[in-house]
Amino acid sequence: MAIEFTKYHGLGNDFILIDNRSSSTPRLTPEQAVNLCDRHFGIGANGVIFALPGTKDTDYTMRIYNSDGSEPEMCGNGIRCLAGFLAELEGMSRTQDRYRIHTLAGVMTPQLTEDGQIRVDMGLPHLLAGEIPTTLAAADAKVINQPLEVAGQSWDVTCVSMGNPHCITFVDDVAAISLESIGPQFEHHPVFPQRTNTEFIQVVSRDYVKMRVWERGAGITLACGTGACAALVAGVLTEKCDRRAIVELPGGTLEIEWSEIDQRVYMTGPAERVFTGKI
Numbered sequence: 001m002a003i004e005f006t007k008y009h010g011l012g013n014d015f016i017l018i019d020n021r022s023s024s025t026p027r028l029t030p031e032q033a034v035n036l037c038d039r040h041f042g043i044g045a046n047g048v049i050f051a052l053p054g055t056k057d058t059d060y061t062m063r064i065y066n067s068d069g070s071e072p073e074m075c076g077n078g079i080r081c082l083a084g085f086l087a088e089l090e091g092m093s094r095t096q097d098r099y100r101i102h103t104l105a106g107v108m109t110p111q112l113t114e115d116g117q118i119r120v121d122m123g124l125p126h127l128l129a130g131e132i133p134t135t136l137a138a139a140d141a142k143v144i145n146q147p148l149e150v151a152g153q154s155w156d157v158t159c160v161s162m163g164n165p166h167c168i169t170f171v172d173d174v175a176a177i178s179l180e181s182i183g184p185q186f187e188h189h190p191v192f193p194q195r196t197n198t199e200f201i202q203v204v205s206r207d208y209v210k211m212r213v214w215e216r217g218a219g220i221t222l223a224c225g226t227g228a229c230a231a232l233v234a235g236v237l238t239e240k241c242d243r244r245a246i247v248e249l250p251g252g253t254l255e256i257e258w259s260e261i262d263q264r265v266y267m268t269g270p271a272e273r274v275f276t277g278k279i
Protein backbone atom coordinates (compact mmCIF):
# COMPACT_ATOMS: atom_id res chain seq x y z
CA MET A 1 0.00 0.00 0.00
CA ALA A 2 1.39 3.44 -0.92
CA ILE A 3 1.43 6.10 1.79
CA GLU A 4 1.92 9.75 0.95
CA PHE A 5 4.17 11.79 3.19
CA THR A 6 5.43 15.34 3.51
CA LYS A 7 8.85 16.23 4.87
CA TYR A 8 8.99 19.30 7.14
CA HIS A 9 11.64 20.85 9.31
CA GLY A 10 11.69 23.32 12.17
CA LEU A 11 15.20 24.83 12.34
CA GLY A 12 16.67 21.67 10.87
CA ASN A 13 14.85 19.39 13.32
CA ASP A 14 13.21 17.31 10.59
CA PHE A 15 10.12 15.15 10.44
CA ILE A 16 8.12 12.93 8.11
CA LEU A 17 4.46 13.99 8.35
CA ILE A 18 1.71 11.46 7.67
CA ASP A 19 -1.96 12.28 7.04
CA ASN A 20 -3.62 9.92 9.52
CA ARG A 21 -6.97 11.72 9.78
CA SER A 22 -9.01 8.67 8.77
CA SER A 23 -7.90 6.50 11.69
CA SER A 24 -6.94 6.79 15.37
CA THR A 25 -4.11 4.29 14.94
CA PRO A 26 -0.79 5.41 13.41
CA ARG A 27 -0.47 4.04 9.85
CA LEU A 28 3.14 2.98 10.48
CA THR A 29 4.70 0.83 13.19
CA PRO A 30 7.64 2.09 15.28
CA GLU A 31 9.90 -0.30 13.31
CA GLN A 32 8.77 1.18 9.99
CA ALA A 33 9.37 4.67 11.41
CA VAL A 34 12.96 3.70 12.33
CA ASN A 35 13.56 2.54 8.75
CA LEU A 36 12.09 5.70 7.21
CA CYS A 37 14.15 7.96 9.51
CA ASP A 38 17.39 6.29 8.41
CA ARG A 39 19.42 8.88 6.47
CA HIS A 40 21.12 6.29 4.24
CA PHE A 41 18.46 3.64 3.63
CA GLY A 42 15.27 5.68 4.20
CA ILE A 43 13.91 9.21 3.77
CA GLY A 44 15.94 10.59 6.67
CA ALA A 45 14.41 12.41 9.66
CA ASN A 46 14.55 12.93 13.42
CA GLY A 47 11.04 11.49 13.74
CA VAL A 48 7.70 10.57 12.16
CA ILE A 49 4.60 12.59 13.06
CA PHE A 50 1.01 11.44 12.54
CA ALA A 51 -1.94 13.83 12.18
CA LEU A 52 -4.80 11.83 13.75
CA PRO A 53 -8.42 12.79 14.48
CA GLY A 54 -8.94 14.96 17.58
CA THR A 55 -10.28 13.65 20.85
CA LYS A 56 -11.79 15.39 23.89
CA ASP A 57 -12.74 18.65 22.24
CA THR A 58 -9.55 19.05 20.18
CA ASP A 59 -9.16 19.53 16.42
CA TYR A 60 -6.46 16.88 15.94
CA THR A 61 -4.22 14.47 17.80
CA MET A 62 -0.45 14.40 17.31
CA ARG A 63 1.50 11.17 17.76
CA ILE A 64 5.22 11.00 17.11
CA TYR A 65 7.92 8.36 16.97
CA ASN A 66 11.54 9.34 17.56
CA SER A 67 14.10 8.04 15.05
CA ASP A 68 14.82 5.12 17.46
CA GLY A 69 11.10 4.12 17.43
CA SER A 70 10.33 5.34 20.97
CA GLU A 71 7.25 7.51 21.46
CA PRO A 72 7.75 10.86 23.24
CA GLU A 73 4.96 12.78 24.90
CA MET A 74 5.56 16.01 23.01
CA CYS A 75 7.69 17.71 20.36
CA GLY A 76 7.92 21.49 20.06
CA ASN A 77 9.42 21.82 16.58
CA GLY A 78 7.22 18.93 15.49
CA ILE A 79 3.98 20.62 16.55
CA ARG A 80 4.87 23.71 14.51
CA CYS A 81 5.52 21.44 11.51
CA LEU A 82 2.19 19.70 12.18
CA ALA A 83 0.37 23.05 12.22
CA GLY A 84 1.91 23.96 8.83
CA PHE A 85 1.01 20.52 7.45
CA LEU A 86 -2.60 20.78 8.69
CA ALA A 87 -3.02 24.23 7.15
CA GLU A 88 -1.78 22.75 3.88
CA LEU A 89 -4.14 19.73 4.12
CA GLU A 90 -7.09 21.98 4.88
CA GLY A 91 -6.17 24.41 2.10
CA MET A 92 -6.21 27.35 4.51
CA SER A 93 -4.19 30.51 4.21
CA ARG A 94 -1.48 30.40 6.85
CA THR A 95 -2.56 33.35 8.99
CA GLN A 96 -4.36 33.46 12.30
CA ASP A 97 -5.41 29.81 12.15
CA ARG A 98 -5.28 28.21 15.56
CA TYR A 99 -5.43 24.48 16.29
CA ARG A 100 -6.15 22.65 19.54
CA ILE A 101 -3.91 19.59 19.39
CA HIS A 102 -4.24 16.62 21.71
CA THR A 103 -0.81 15.20 22.65
CA LEU A 104 0.40 12.74 25.27
CA ALA A 105 1.53 15.84 27.22
CA GLY A 106 -1.92 17.50 27.15
CA VAL A 107 -3.56 19.99 24.80
CA MET A 108 -1.20 22.34 22.89
CA THR A 109 -2.32 25.30 20.78
CA PRO A 110 -0.26 26.35 17.75
CA GLN A 111 -1.26 29.52 15.95
CA LEU A 112 -0.12 30.58 12.49
CA THR A 113 0.96 34.21 12.53
CA GLU A 114 0.88 36.80 9.76
CA ASP A 115 4.66 36.80 9.29
CA GLY A 116 4.67 33.06 8.54
CA GLN A 117 5.91 32.02 11.98
CA ILE A 118 4.03 29.69 14.33
CA ARG A 119 3.41 30.57 17.97
CA VAL A 120 2.60 27.67 20.27
CA ASP A 121 1.04 27.69 23.71
CA MET A 122 3.21 24.90 25.15
CA GLY A 123 1.34 24.70 28.46
CA LEU A 124 2.73 24.73 32.00
CA PRO A 125 6.23 23.48 32.79
CA HIS A 126 6.43 20.75 35.43
CA LEU A 127 9.17 21.17 37.97
CA LEU A 128 8.83 18.46 40.59
CA ALA A 129 11.24 15.52 40.46
CA GLY A 130 8.37 13.02 40.43
CA GLU A 131 6.83 14.74 37.40
CA ILE A 132 9.99 14.84 35.29
CA PRO A 133 10.69 12.00 36.31
CA THR A 134 14.01 11.83 38.11
CA THR A 135 15.24 10.34 41.36
CA LEU A 136 17.72 13.22 41.80
CA ALA A 137 15.49 14.66 44.57
CA ALA A 138 12.41 13.68 46.58
CA ALA A 139 9.35 13.33 44.30
CA ASP A 140 7.80 16.60 45.57
CA ALA A 141 11.02 18.67 45.37
CA LYS A 142 12.44 20.72 42.50
CA VAL A 143 15.79 19.90 40.94
CA ILE A 144 17.63 23.21 40.58
CA ASN A 145 21.43 23.25 40.29
CA GLN A 146 21.78 19.74 41.74
CA PRO A 147 25.13 18.00 41.27
CA LEU A 148 25.05 14.99 38.96
CA GLU A 149 28.05 12.79 38.27
CA VAL A 150 28.44 11.99 34.55
CA ALA A 151 31.60 10.83 32.76
CA GLY A 152 33.70 11.29 35.88
CA GLN A 153 32.66 14.94 36.24
CA SER A 154 30.15 16.73 38.47
CA TRP A 155 27.56 18.82 36.57
CA ASP A 156 25.07 21.22 38.20
CA VAL A 157 21.80 20.26 36.56
CA THR A 158 18.28 21.69 36.55
CA CYS A 159 15.40 19.44 35.49
CA VAL A 160 12.20 20.57 33.78
CA SER A 161 9.39 18.65 32.11
CA MET A 162 7.54 20.17 29.16
CA GLY A 163 5.52 16.96 29.08
CA ASN A 164 8.81 15.27 28.17
CA PRO A 165 11.91 15.22 30.41
CA HIS A 166 14.80 17.69 30.12
CA CYS A 167 18.06 17.95 32.04
CA ILE A 168 19.71 21.37 31.64
CA THR A 169 23.31 22.33 32.41
CA PHE A 170 24.68 25.88 32.15
CA VAL A 171 28.22 25.99 30.76
CA ASP A 172 30.69 28.72 29.76
CA ASP A 173 31.06 27.52 26.16
CA VAL A 174 28.57 25.18 24.45
CA ALA A 175 30.99 24.60 21.56
CA ALA A 176 33.43 22.92 23.96
CA ILE A 177 30.97 20.16 25.01
CA SER A 178 31.58 16.69 23.52
CA LEU A 179 27.90 15.98 22.92
CA GLU A 180 28.48 12.68 21.07
CA SER A 181 30.17 11.09 24.04
CA ILE A 182 28.47 12.78 26.98
CA GLY A 183 24.90 12.98 25.59
CA PRO A 184 24.16 9.24 25.76
CA GLN A 185 25.52 9.07 29.32
CA PHE A 186 23.02 11.73 30.45
CA GLU A 187 20.20 10.14 28.44
CA HIS A 188 20.67 6.72 30.01
CA HIS A 189 21.72 7.83 33.51
CA PRO A 190 19.93 5.70 36.14
CA VAL A 191 18.49 8.83 37.84
CA PHE A 192 16.21 9.25 34.78
CA PRO A 193 13.86 6.24 34.71
CA GLN A 194 12.29 7.36 31.39
CA ARG A 195 15.64 8.57 29.98
CA THR A 196 16.07 12.30 29.33
CA ASN A 197 16.71 14.98 26.75
CA THR A 198 19.90 16.89 27.61
CA GLU A 199 20.57 20.57 26.95
CA PHE A 200 23.77 22.56 27.42
CA ILE A 201 23.20 26.32 27.69
CA GLN A 202 25.59 29.24 27.36
CA VAL A 203 24.10 32.49 28.67
CA VAL A 204 25.14 35.36 26.40
CA SER A 205 22.85 37.87 28.13
CA ARG A 206 19.67 37.67 30.21
CA ASP A 207 17.58 37.55 27.02
CA TYR A 208 19.89 35.59 24.67
CA VAL A 209 21.27 32.09 25.17
CA LYS A 210 23.02 29.52 23.00
CA MET A 211 21.96 25.89 23.26
CA ARG A 212 23.12 22.48 22.05
CA VAL A 213 21.01 19.40 22.59
CA TRP A 214 21.23 15.65 22.81
CA GLU A 215 17.71 14.32 22.33
CA ARG A 216 16.31 11.20 23.90
CA GLY A 217 15.70 8.70 21.11
CA ALA A 218 17.24 10.88 18.38
CA GLY A 219 20.74 11.94 19.49
CA ILE A 220 22.22 15.25 18.33
CA THR A 221 19.65 17.39 16.54
CA LEU A 222 19.89 20.91 15.11
CA ALA A 223 17.10 22.17 17.38
CA CYS A 224 14.64 21.09 20.06
CA GLY A 225 11.54 23.18 20.81
CA THR A 226 10.60 21.59 24.13
CA GLY A 227 14.30 21.77 25.06
CA ALA A 228 14.44 25.51 24.32
CA CYS A 229 11.32 26.03 26.49
CA ALA A 230 12.79 23.94 29.32
CA ALA A 231 16.11 25.85 29.02
CA LEU A 232 14.39 29.23 29.41
CA VAL A 233 12.46 27.96 32.44
CA ALA A 234 15.72 26.66 33.94
CA GLY A 235 17.36 30.03 33.21
CA VAL A 236 14.61 31.81 35.14
CA LEU A 237 14.73 29.31 38.03
CA THR A 238 18.50 29.80 38.35
CA GLU A 239 18.11 33.61 37.99
CA LYS A 240 20.27 33.75 34.85
CA CYS A 241 17.56 34.75 32.37
CA ASP A 242 14.58 37.05 31.96
CA ARG A 243 11.16 35.56 31.30
CA ARG A 244 11.49 36.16 27.54
CA ALA A 245 14.61 35.23 25.60
CA ILE A 246 15.96 34.22 22.21
CA VAL A 247 17.38 30.70 22.19
CA GLU A 248 20.02 30.20 19.50
CA LEU A 249 20.36 26.62 18.30
CA PRO A 250 22.62 25.19 15.59
CA GLY A 251 19.60 25.30 13.19
CA GLY A 252 18.42 28.84 14.01
CA THR A 253 16.62 30.80 16.72
CA LEU A 254 13.41 30.43 18.71
CA GLU A 255 11.68 33.06 20.81
CA ILE A 256 10.57 31.66 24.16
CA GLU A 257 8.47 33.30 26.86
CA TRP A 258 7.49 31.95 30.29
CA SER A 259 4.51 34.16 30.97
CA GLU A 260 4.29 35.84 34.35
CA ILE A 261 0.54 36.21 33.81
CA ASP A 262 -0.58 32.61 33.23
CA GLN A 263 2.71 30.75 33.94
CA ARG A 264 2.45 29.03 30.53
CA VAL A 265 5.35 28.79 28.11
CA TYR A 266 5.03 30.26 24.59
CA MET A 267 7.35 29.31 21.74
CA THR A 268 7.56 31.14 18.39
CA GLY A 269 9.50 29.87 15.39
CA PRO A 270 9.30 28.67 11.78
CA ALA A 271 8.16 25.45 10.10
CA GLU A 272 9.21 24.76 6.52
CA ARG A 273 7.92 22.23 4.01
CA VAL A 274 10.82 20.47 2.25
CA PHE A 275 9.24 17.98 -0.16
CA THR A 276 6.45 15.46 -0.61
CA GLY A 277 6.63 11.85 -1.70
CA LYS A 278 5.08 8.39 -1.65
CA ILE A 279 6.38 5.42 0.29
Ligand SMILES: N[C@@H](CCC[C@H](N)C(=O)O)C(=O)O
Residues within 6 Å of the ligand: 013, 066, 071, 072, 073, 074, 075, 076, 077, 078, 164, 165, 197, 215, 216, 217, 218, 221, 223, 224, 225, 226, 227
Ligand atom coordinates in the same frame (compact mmCIF):
# COMPACT_ATOMS: atom_id res chain seq x y z
N1 LIG B 1 12.73 17.66 18.90
C1 LIG B 1 11.62 17.73 19.74
C2 LIG B 1 11.55 16.77 20.89
C3 LIG B 1 11.25 15.36 20.37
C4 LIG B 1 11.03 14.36 21.48
C5 LIG B 1 12.26 14.05 22.28
N2 LIG B 1 13.27 13.43 21.49
C6 LIG B 1 11.86 13.15 23.46
O1 LIG B 1 12.06 11.92 23.39
O2 LIG B 1 11.33 13.67 24.44
C7 LIG B 1 11.23 19.15 20.11
O3 LIG B 1 11.40 20.01 19.23
O4 LIG B 1 10.69 19.39 21.18
